Amino acid sequence: MIEGRLRVPESVKAGEPFEVRVLILHPMENGFRHDAGGREIPVHIVNRVACTYGGREVFSVDLGTGVSANPYFIFFVRAGQGGELKVEWADDTGERGSASANVHVA
Amino acid sequence: MKRRIFILLGALFPFAVRGQGFSSPADAAKWIAETTGGAIPGKAGIEIELPQIAENGNAVPLHIRVASAMTPAEHVKAIHVFAERNPRPRVATFHLGPDAGRADIMTRVRLGGTQGVTVLAELSGGRWRVAAQNVLVTTGACLDEGSL
Amino acid sequence: MWLSALFAAFTAVSGIEYQGDAVKAMQADSFGNPGLLWVDRGAELWKQKCAGCHGEIASMKGVSARYPRHSAPLGRVVDLEQRIQACMPGLAWESRDLLGLTALVARQSNGLPISVDVSGPAAAAYDRGRSLYLERQGQLHLACTNCHDANVGKTLLSEPISQGQPADWPAYRLEWQSLGSLQRRLRACYFGVRAEMPAFGADDLVALELYLADRAKGLAASVPGVRR
Numbered sequence: 001m002i003e004g005r006l007r008v009p010e011s012v013k014a015g016e017p018f019e020v021r022v023l024i025l026h027p028m029e030n031g032f033r034h035d036a037g038g039r040e041i042p043v044h045i046v047n048r049v050a051c052t053y054g055g056r057e058v059f060s061v062d063l064g065t066g067v068s069a070n071p072y073f074i075f076f077v078r079a080g081q082g083g084e085l086k087v088e089w090a091d092d093t094g095e096r097g098s099a100s101a102n103v104h105v106a
Numbered sequence: 107m108k109r110r111i112f113i114l115l116g117a118l119f120p121f122a123v124r125g126q127g128f129s130s131p132a133d134a135a136k137w138i139a140e141t142t143g144g145a146i147p148g149k150a151g152i153e154i155e156l157p158q159i160a161e162n163g164n165a166v167p168l169h170i171r172v173a174s175a176m177t178p179a180e181h182v183k184a185i186h187v188f189a190e191r192n193p194r195p196r197v198a199t200f201h202l203g204p205d206a207g208r209a210d211i212m213t214r215v216r217l218g219g220t221q222g223v224t225v226l227a228e229l230s231g232g233r234w235r236v237a238a239q240n241v242l243v244t245t246g247a248c249l250d251e252g253s254l
Numbered sequence: 255m256w257l258s259a260l261f262a263a264f265t266a267v268s269g270i271e272y273q274g275d276a277v278k279a280m281q282a283d284s285f286g287n288p289g290l291l292w293v294d295r296g297a298e299l300w301k302q303k304c305a306g307c308h309g310e311i312a313s314m315k316g317v318s319a320r321y322p323r324h325s326a327p328l329g330r331v332v333d334l335e336q337r338i339q340a341c342m343p344g345l346a347w348e349s350r351d352l353l354g355l356t357a358l359v360a361r362q363s364n365g366l367p368i369s370v371d372v373s374g375p376a377a378a379a380y381d382r383g384r385s386l387y388l389e390r391q392g393q394l395h396l397a398c399t400n401c402h403d404a405n406v407g408k409t410l411l412s413e414p415i416s417q418g419q420p421a422d423w424p425a426y427r428l429e430w431q432s433l434g435s436l437q438r439r440l441r442a443c444y445f446g447v448r449a450e451m452p453a454f455g456a457d458d459l460v461a462l463e464l465y466l467a468d469r470a471k472g473l474a475a476s477v478p479g480v481r482r
Contacts, residue, residue, distance in 0.1 A: 017207025066197030078207030246413035250442035
């Protein structure tokens with residue numbers, strides 16, 4: 001389970017875009033580092049992050065090794081009816097993680 | 107002032123400025139043409155923010171803003187990020203749509219050395235916009251090579 | 255002696271002041287500071303393993319500001335990591351769990367001035383720390399004071415030299431792409447002058463931490479720090 005944290009505003013206005021922040025714990029090994037014994041540490045990255053809201057995917061990222069360790073994304077989502085906003089992520093070994101928050105539409 | 111000190115240092119100690127490690131930059135123009143299928147991107151309506159000088163290439167903040175009402179008729183579909191001197195220049199692709207409400211993204215990227223970063227926005231209707239900026243990536247003296 | 259005159263005029267300045275705008279913004283980001291990923295883990299562990307005896311995490315306010323300190327039950331000066339290890343055996347140095355708990359406890363003292371006791375049973379460790387700080391070491395034959403007092407603010411290969419203050423540790427170092435302890439950073443300094451690195455938990459490292467904490471007297475903590 002890949003850990004991470006998610007933030008959405010306390011309350012949002014219907015129809016208005018609101019800010020979503022997600023920070024994921026992951027070394028994002030790019031395959032170019034070596035361990036103490038001189039061996040190459042293999043590539044190991046989160047390669048996909050997807051945000052669903054109101055049952056629809058509203059934002060996603062295809063990540064490469066050029067994204068920093070502990071990936072951080074700030075993006076926007078348009079407020080609809082409220083309900084659950086969920087962000088899911090997966091790495092190249094198949095390991096997954098997610099975080100969700102309830103969006104209150106004022 | 108910091109920039110002038112940096113340039114002077116760069117002249118005296120050329121190894122202080124990373125970036126000459128990779129022989130030649132990948133062709134950003136070629137990548138743009140491949141990605142857009144030959145369509146020429148416009149330069150208006152897209153802004154990117156990167157530091158002029160990045161103290162460490164491991165985490166460089168990148169802020170992208172594309173001007174768009176994000177309606178079903180007119181919206182940003184995707185944003186592609188390219189770092190010409192990275193060993194793998196394709197950094198990330200963001201997928202948006204009208205439900206995003208705003209094409210405004212911030213993230214942190216890894217830059218393997220001083221280089222140009224190019225951002226391509228793909229809009230509905232087959233239109234494209236591009237922005238690019240050079241980032242000077244410095245390296246410090248007190249590196250421990252990540253040793254524990 | 256001229257060194258005393260140097261210290262007499264000394265005002266402690268946090269290392270964050272010697273970082274660029276991007277790093278400053280990263281540390282100040284109350285959500286996106288990468289060190290918070292470790293704090294989250296610490297909070298989880300606290301609920302599971304610590305709250306039973308210690309109650310709410312807020313009860314740790316002011317504790318970290320007094321570390322390192324002499325522990326009567328342990329019979330020696332310990333830093334915060336070692337105190338946590340004594341409470342909860344099996345936490346390895348630089349493990350996610352130990353870093354998480356240390357950062358969680360340390361940040362309860364954020365904004366409070368560092369205030370360590372170097373008298374009585376801590377005096378020997380303080381003296382040892384001070385002499386290590388002033389002693390030239392390694393192939394580069396440099397003492398801490400040569401950079402962190404005599405050349406503060408000057409640049410070393412484009413990087414401004416800080417005072418080497420401990421207040422914002424554990425910190426997320428961009429070079430490590432991870433949160434790390436102050437002991438890890440001190441070991442890196444030994445590496446920097448090409449000296450043999452003391453082992454994690456070595457008496458010399460704790461002595462140095464104690465000296466640095468006293469030198470930082472009055473400086474407010476801000477954990478997790480972010481450094482390049």
